[in-house]
Amino acid sequence: MTAATPLTRRIAARQRSASLYAGMVLLLLTGAVVVLAAQPTPFFDINAVAPSDTRLQLVFLGTYAVMACALAPRLPVALEIAARDPALVALLVFVLASSAWSADPALSIRRGVAVVLTATFGLHLATRFSFAQVLRLLVLVLGATMVLSVLTIWLLPEWGTSALGWRGVFLFKNNLGRFAGLTAVAALVLAGADGVVKRQRVVLQLLAFVSVVLLVGSQARSALVVFVMCLVGLWLFPNRRRRPGVTPSIAVAFVAVLLVAYLVGLRPAVVLSLLGKDSSLTGRTPLWHYVVQSIEMHPWVGFGFSGFWGGADAPSAAVWAHISWLPRHAHNGILDLWLDLGAVGVLLLLVSLGTTVVAAVRAYQAGETSIARFGIVVVVFLLASSSTESIFLKSNVIFTTLAAYTSFAVRDAMHKRRSASSTTRLGVLPPTTVQGVPVQFYRMALRRHWRLIVLLTGGGMVTAFVFAGLSRPAYQAEAQLFVGTTSNSADSAGLNQSGQFAQQRVKSYVELVSSPRVLEPVISRLGLPLTVNEFAGRVEASAPLDTVLINVRVTDADPQLAAEAANLIADQFAELAPQLETERSGEASPVAVTLARPATVPTSPIGESRPELLVLGALAGLALGLAGAFTRLAWRVGYTDEDQIRDGVGLEVLQEVDACLLRDEDSPQGYAAAATYRFLMTRLQAAAPDRAGRAILVVTADQTLDTTSITAGLVRLADAAHSRVVAVDADVAAGRLSQVLAIEASGNLAQVFGNTAGFRRESTASVEVVGAGAQEDDRLFLPSAGTLRSRLQSLSGPEDRLTFVNGPAVLENADALMWAQVVEQTVLVIGEGTPRRDVERAVRLLRSTSTSLMGVVVVRGRRPGVLSRATRRRAVSPEHRNLVGQP
Numbered sequence: 001m002t003a004a005t006p007l008t009r010r011i012a013a014r015q016r017s018a019s020l021y022a023g024m025v026l027l028l029l030t031g032a033v034v035v036l037a038a039q040p041t042p043f044f045d046i047n048a049v050a051p052s053d054t055r056l057q058l059v060f061l062g063t064y065a066v067m068a069c070a071l072a073p074r075l076p077v078a079l080e081i082a083a084r085d086p087a088l089v090a091l092l093v094f095v096l097a098s099s100a101w102s103a104d105p106a107l108s109i110r111r112g113v114a115v116v117l118t119a120t121f122g123l124h125l126a127t128r129f130s131f132a133q134v135l136r137l138l139v140l141v142l143g144a145t146m147v148l149s150v151l152t153i154w155l156l157p158e159w160g161t162s163a164l165g166w167r168g169v170f171l172f173k174n175n176l177g178r179f180a181g182l183t184a185v186a187a188l189v190l191a192g193a194d195g196v197v198k199r200q201r202v203v204l205q206l207l208a209f210v211s212v213v214l215l216v217g218s219q220a221r222s223a224l225v226v227f228v229m230c231l232v233g234l235w236l237f238p239n240r241r242r243r244p245g246v247t248p249s250i251a252v253a254f255v256a257v258l259l260v261a262y263l264v265g266l267r268p269a270v271v272l273s274l275l276g277k278d279s280s281l282t283g284r285t286p287l288w289h290y291v292v293q294s295i296e297m298h299p300w301v302g303f304g305f306s307g308f309w310g311g312a313d314a315p316s317a318a319v320w321a322h323i324s325w326l327p328r329h330a331h332n333g334i335l336d337l338w339l340d341l342g343a344v345g346v347l348l349l350l351v352s353l354g355t356t357v358v359a360a361v362r363a364y365q366a367g368e369t370s371i372a373r374f375g376i377v378v379v380v381f382l383l384a385s386s387s388t389e390s391i392f393l394k395s396n397v398i399f400t401t402l403a404a405y406t407s408f409a410v411r412d413a414m415h416k417r418r419s420a421s422s423t424t425r426l427g428v429l430p431p432t433t434v435q436g437v438p439v440q441f442y443r444m445a446l447r448r449h450w451r452l453i454v455l456l457t458g459g460g461m462v463t464a465f466v467f468a469g470l471s472r473p474a475y476q477a478e479a480q481l482f483v484g485t486t487s488n489s490a491d492s493a494g495l496n497q498s499g500q501f502a503q504q505r506v507k508s509y510v511e512l513v514s515s516p517r518v519l520e521p522v523i524s525r526l527g528l529p530l531t532v533n534e535f536a537g538r539v540e541a542s543a544p545l546d547t548v549l550i551n552v553r554v555t556d557a558d559p560q561l562a563a564e565a566a567n568l569i570a571d572q573f574a575e576l577a578p579q580l581e582t583e584r585s586g587e588a589s590p591v592a593v594t595l596a597r598p599a600t601v602p603t604s605p606i607g608e609s610r611p612e613l614l615v616l617g618a619l620a621g622l623a624l625g626l627a628g629a630f631t632r633l634a635w636r637v638g639y640t641d642e643d644q645i646r647d648g649v650g651l652e653v654l655q656e657v658d659a660c661l662l663r664d665e666d667s668p669q670g671y672a673a674a675a676t677y678r679f680l681m682t683r684l685q686a687a688a689p690d691r692a693g694r695a696i697l698v699v700t701a702d703q704t705l706d707t708t709s710i711t712a713g714l715v716r717l718a719d720a721a722h723s724r725v726v727a728v729d730a731d732v733a734a735g736r737l738s739q740v741l742a743i744e745a746s747g748n749l750a751q752v753f754g755n756t757a758g759f760r761r762e763s764t765a766s767v768e769v770v771g772a773g774a775q776e777d778d779r780l781f782l783p784s785a786g787t788l789r790s791r792l793q794s795l796s797g798p799e800d801r802l803t804f805v806n807g808p809a810v811l812e813n814a815d816a817l818m819w820a821q822v823v824e825q826t827v828l829v830i831g832e833g834t835p836r837r838d839v840e841r842a843v844r845l846l847r848s849t850s851t852s853l854m855g856v857v858v859v860r861g862r863r864p865g866v867l868s869r870a871t872r873r874r875a876v877s878p879e880h881r882n883l884v885g886q887p
Contacts, residue, residue, distance in 0.1 A: 102304020122404030165219030177220025333386025460621020473605030748773025
């Protein structure tokens with residue numbers, strides 16, 4: 001064992017120091033340590049990591065200073081990697097530039113710099129460590145938080161648990177659920193990566209199980225949905241790549257499921273009840289309503305980064321005035337980003353995430369499985385989590401670092417992969433592909449299975465038509481109330497104060513519209529067979545931003561009943577509101593509610609019209625038809641690369657041969673063909689180096705592919721190497737081995753291996769050929785396996801000649817299995833379009849014999865020497881055809 005030099009020891013020490021520093025920063029970015037060091041405040045947000053804590057800001061400032069020092073020597077490489085995602089770089093620049101129009105420029109520039117530094121740490125990880133190192137480090141850090149959470153829940157239940165669920169070392173249960181799901185997904189990705197031994201894989205699977213238990217115990221249903229979506233992403237892109245049509249089939253089927261779900265039109269209340277949520281998503285939907293109204297004020301560039309949620313003196317005060325709680329963000333990542341940076345920022349983010357997914361899919365098809373799966377899962381995690389929480393561009397938060405690292409690392413891995421594969425091996429002609437799938441595959445699927453596509457498309461339209469006919473349309477009627485004051489003040493100050501008072505009352509009145517005191521008289525007057533809660537599910541009230549108006553909407557299958565109910569609710573509330581004010585103060589009511597616009601009978605139902613449903617049904621049927629066509633053809637098309645062959649049948653590719661090289665050596669391609677066969681012979685010798693003299697059987701799994709040219713090329717090469725060779729042409733259907741070699745046969749199969757005489761032995765010749773003979777002689781062939789083996793050994797003679805047997809197609813002729821029973825080594829030849837099921841069946845049959853499969857030779861491009869199926873079937877006796885599949 002070589003002793004470590006001082007240089008290697010210094011390099012190892014620096015690597016350990018860098019890993020320790022990166023792990024500490026990642027742990028700090030999770031926010032778990034913040035809970036242990038800081039007391040929660042009324043507005044404490046773990047996603048913001050206590051920006052008001054000066055000590056914590058100094059800690060982050062020190063970590064980023066160390067990062068800058070470590071990144072400086074690698075600055076050219078870092079800039080090169082960063083340039084591969086111009087959308088993300090432009091987004092970070094736009095964050096800093098937004099301080100020019102922000103309501104609070106100092107806050108925008110301060111938090112903007114923090115976001116840029118947080119994202120730059122992801123760039124530092126991409127330049128300093130390999131993906132395997134980062135993934136192991138991430139799983140180690142996240143696993144540590146899970147272990148600490150388990151200990152906290154067990155030993156300190158008063159801190160690790162709450163009335164709503166487990167929270168571990170995090171402040172809120174949603175944070176524990178989010179990080180538990182991320183830990184489980186990262187552990188599963190690492191467990192399937194290369195270089196992970198069985199013991200490590202068991203530990204990672206155990207960590208994933210513990211994380212899922214914590215996720216369930218946190219009762220964070222939104223995080224559970226995000227975790228399930230990430231698992232779907234892992235399932236769509238497994239470790240072992242599927243057949244070329246299966247992955248696009250699953251993707252198309254996934255889109256079809258979404259379209260079908262939209263077509264069926266599940267009620268939101270049903271879905272939300274399954275998730276344990278109310279119709280407002282715990283108050284989020286009213287918040288989003290007013291946030292969207294605020295976005296309309298500055299739709300393109302927003303209010304500036306962190307310029308909206310600034311408190312009572314910021315633009316967020318307009319939202320706070322209409323809801324009953326004081327949020328610090330929009331609880332939606334896209335909406336929050338739109339508030340800060342407008343449509344420009346949202347577009348840049350979506351472009352960055354979208355191109356990251358495209359790069360990850362390309363990396364997956366190129367063989368970079370682990371980093372591709374990780375990139376796809378991270379994007380799914382970020383987008384799904386952002387639906388109910390604001391996680392994009394948060395300073396000092398691991399999600400910002402993770403998004404930046406994933407974007408840079410996936411692109412860098414794909415760039416290195418393209419650079420490494422800039423040259424191709426001799427004889428390999430990769431087919432034209434779309435995302436790694438041959439273009440011919442899609443054309444073939446459409447051509448062969450167009451009836452299935454048309455049938456399912458029509459079925460989707462019929463289903464939509466039936467659904468539209470059976471489903472009852474819903475109508476919505478709307479009445480509008482005006483909330484005013486009874487003050488008689490004529491001065492401007494008094495009027496302004498009255499208006500503000502009315503706006504404050506509107507916020508509370510919206511919640512009272514669906515109260516029992518309003519709905520019970522309406523139910524009684526209309527004679528509805530509904531409870532108050534059931535009727536409240538059909539009533540919706542909202543107040544436009546900065547107004548004193550209340551819109552009352554009622555949804556029902558009867559348009560006349562919807563209009564009557566909306567007007568009665570409006571009248572009842574107009575009477576109830578002054579009474580409530582009088583009951584509270586005992587004086588005259590300071591407010592007056594009047595009906596500003598009565599509801600009219602709606603003439604058209606809400607939701608999709610019948611033409612829209614038909615279009616959606618056609619799209620869903622088309623997607624299902626394409627998925628079915630791709631899936632059916634995927635089992636009938638050939639392999640596209642060595643990894644698929646290795647995963648499918650467990651054999652190595654000995655050589656890929658271009659069909660144009662399978663010619664006589666006098667052709668212009670003769671030299672290239674000789675080099676190809678030389679490489680193939682080298683691989684054959686490497687497969688059995690201790691057996692110079694042996695018999696090799698060359699057979700094919702494709703009954704339309706002739707192996708004569710390949711056998712002849714190997715014979716010529718062995719002859720050129722001054723080896724004494726015996727060539728046996730066992731392919732009676734083709735029977736042209738002696739013609740290709742331009743050597744007269746010493747005899748035929750019936751003469752050499754049968755019971756007839758007439759074989760003359762030319763022991764002085766370097767190449768001895770046994771021809772196939774006439775097709776009618778096939779009835780005299782074959783003897784028993786023992787006789788065949790002894791005569792084959794005697795044929796090689798005392799010189800122990802190298803024997804090549806050009807065998808027939810495995811699936812078409814049982815003679816191929818008989819030869820495989822007596823020949824020591826077998827080479828399987830397949831074409832580029834040989835169906836996979838044929839290859840798998842041929843390998844299974846050959847492995848049932850005593851031969852040893854050495855590997856696969858793949859013929860790319862147009863296949864020469866092709867005989868029609870009818871010709872081959874006529875060349876084989878019925879008795880032999882009946883033995884196919886019965887070795």
